[in-house]
Amino acid sequence: MELTRRELVAAFLGSAVAASACRRERPREPVPGALVDRAVDVGHKLRGGPLPRAAEAQPVDVLVVGAGVAGLSAAWRLAAAGVKDVRVVELESEPGGTSRSGRNEVSAYPWGAHYLPAPLVDAGPVMRLLRELDAVTGVDAEGYPTFAEELLIHEPEERVFYKGDWYEGLYLRAGASAADLAELARFEARMNAFGAARDAKGRKAFAVPSALSSDDAEWTALDQGTMARWLEAEGFRSPRLRWLVDYACRDDYGTTAEGVSAWAGIWYFAARQDGKGERSEGFLSWPEGNGRLVKQLLASVPAGQVERDVLVHSVEPGEGGCRVDAVEAGTGKPRAFRARQVVLACPRFVAAHVVAPWRQQRPEWLGAFQYGPWVVANLTLSDMPRSRGFPLAWDNVFYESRSLGYVVATHQAPRMDERGPTVLTWYLPLAGLDAKAERQKVLSAGYADWEGLVMADMRAAHPGIAEQARRLEVMRWGHAMVRPVPGFMWGPARFAAQESLGDVLHFAHSDLGGMALFEEANWFGVRAAERVLKGLGRAAPSWL
Template identity: 90%
Template sequence: MELTRRELVAAFLGSAVAASACRRTRPREPVPGAIVDRAVDVGHKLRGGALPRAAEAQAVDVLVVGGGVAGLSAAWRLAAAGVKDVRVLELDSEPGGTSRSGRNEVSAYPWGAHYLPAPLVDSGPVVRLLREMGAVTGLDAQGYPAYAEELLIREPEERLFYKGDWYEGLYLRAGASRAELAELERFEARMNAFGAARDAKGRKAFAVPTALSSDDAEWTALDKVTMARWMEAEGFRSPRLRWLVDYACRDDYGTTAEGVSAWAGIWYFAARQDGKGERSEGFLSWPEGNGHLVKQLLSSLAPGQVERDVLVHSVEPVEGGCRVDALEAATGRPRAYRARQVVLACPRFVAAHVVAPWREKRPEWLGAFQYGPWVVANLTLSEKPESHGFPLAWDNVFYESRSLGYVVATHQALRMDERGPTVFTWYLPMAGLDVKAEREKVLSAGYAEWEGLVMADMLAAHPDIAPLARRLEVMRWGHAMVRPTPGFLWGPARFAAQESLGESLHFAHSDLGGMALFEEANWFGVKAAEKALKGLGRSDPSWL
């Protein structure tokens, strides 16, 4: 049954946005554009049964399968160790995974992850990468890393749209009662206490990456209940605070507090601070978002080391290493490799089809991994639209929409009083608990439907935006983010998935950390690379 315009908007963005859209009767011309993803179609070839195999296999010391952040981090670590014979095979035409970026005549812009929280500690691979790119300028008086001023998101950083007006920050303080503000203060105090908590070994209860967190039962027991249930049990019932926590869960995990564990929900607020609240360093960002970090990782590799448009369909452990079979995505021509060490840097749902022993006998733990879909759209504008209330910020959030709103790609490059062209990057996590149904909704909508949805969302906040819109491009991420569902982060499945298969096949991806974040992908990429170094007979000091 075909949905009406109002029903479509309500199904994807909620009733408030649908009601706003239906109040607007002035006709507008559709914004020209396209759906630009294609990896969905190419990747689904893995479901089609036996694929052709090449007779001859190329020899390589280390083969990295997957050119997302985890795979590129593995290759970066291997390059630093002096390993020359490394090849990275990437399915898409551009590496970076959900940290990919694009560019047009106006600006670079992200296709997914668009910022990196400034690390608190001067250790680990993320800070090493930031130092390589000149982002770390030294240490402050407390020993925290200091960052280049131009990389820190400048003011105004964030604002919230509610019933016709924009307000500063992400908590809706306008109209909040004393009781609601007191509840917010109590919640922040609890999160600060979690941020300061340490176990007997000195480990943070909630750390970045998750692998450095305490495994004491006092904290890990929080993984067994949802964040929503924990909030209720603790007496946090204010709709404004519940909205803020839901927003946090949608932002980092792609679903609401009903779908993530309390450990994950608390981690969002506690892990990236030292127990004293928000750190002033804030976030690091670039017009292309985390695509800038992808470029830095790529710069460590020699030309030709990353091969694009290559679909790997089989990795089979054999004597002395692994045989890897692949297809050229454009021509269908088969390729084969014989690698001494392999880093398989793809999510578990892909690995289930690729790892030969797993096709024969599917590991039980694979079912514990759930992935939520996202949609990201980049809207190019001839100039910035008008705003009522607090001025345009870097992050612009819609309180009454299921989308997250948009970030401004040109925020770091332009003064906010300039009226020039810009690009708004719009984010929609498909947050429903039934990930399969959500994925089907994402893939069933065509460009016309997505154009209508994006513009309905934008017009509610910016009634004058339609004549300013020049082009809209839409990216669908069918399996964008692993979800930290209750029992997953500290359950056996995630840890079983981290184990190498034999001495030559190692795994890397953000899903091994249970959170689709740059720090997790980078950590597991480096970890897998160091396992591969050991497999090559190397004993290099660890970066972890």
């Protein structure tokens, strides 16, 4: 069904943006650009008929399938242990998954994850990676790690756009009543208490990564209901606070508080602090976002070990290893590997089509994994966008839009001039509870639709931005983020999915942690690599 322009904007971004877009409507030239994703088309080949199998299989000690953060973390761990015969194969032409990045003549920019919260604890594989990056400057008197000043987000960090003006921070204090502010203070006190909570074994109730959290029923029972229901039960009804919590859930989980378990919703606010408020030093970022972390992981893998544009379509575990069948994405040429150990670093919805035993008898728990779609767009401008109110920040959020707004790629450059060209990275989680319907909506829109949507969203806050726009590129992520729906974080499905098949096939991905975060992907990648080391008979101290 054909939608009018206003109906299209309302369907994707909400009625407030649609009304604003129509008020500002005037003829303009479309911004040149393109849809730049292709995994949608290539990856869907797994759903078709049988793909060709090679006559001969290449022997290899370890095959890592997938060069996202989890797969690269596995290869990183294996390289550190001295395992030489490792091959990493990746469907895309660029590794990194949703942490990948791009670059043009103006700046590097992210295509997904754009920051890493500074860790609180000087331990674990993420801290090891940050030390390799020379991002860690030391440890303070209380034992907290400290980080290079140039990598911490520069001021101003955040601002929010509401009814024609920009305001500092994410919580909309302008016009807030005394009751609103009292409720915010009470909410923050509750989150601080959750951040301080420990069980009898000394484990944090809510920890990073989630695998280190307490499994005591006192806390895990929160997983049964939604965050929205928890807020209501606790008497948190301020629309401004509810917006803030919804924003947090959309930002990290791709859906609203109505679709996120209360455990996961509280984790967002409690896990990265020690109970005394926000103890974390802040956020670490680069112009390319977490693409910088991907580059560091890649640098640890010996040259020639990573093969791109390879679609793995079958992994069959057997005695002494796995047979892995693939085709080259460009030519269709069949490939095969005989691997002693395999790390399958892809999401469960892909694994369901790839793991041979699961094609014959699909485990029931696969149905518990839900994934939300996202759209990320990079808009190159000839000059910094003009706006009214609080000045341009790193993170610029639209209060009345379903998008998350945008980050400024050049904000973390050594010198960010107040004028001059820049790249704005715009984020839209399709947050409706019916993820399949949201995915169909994302894929049904073409470049012209997305150009109109991005510019409608941007023009509401920056009326002159159309004249500054030079190019727009749009990436559609059909299954961008696993959703921690009620009952999932501490239910049986997620734990069943973490189990290896025999001693030869091991799994790694952020979805095993229930949250699409760098720390989860890194942790499960390292864990899979350590299972590989055991399978190879290699003794090595754990990094976990």
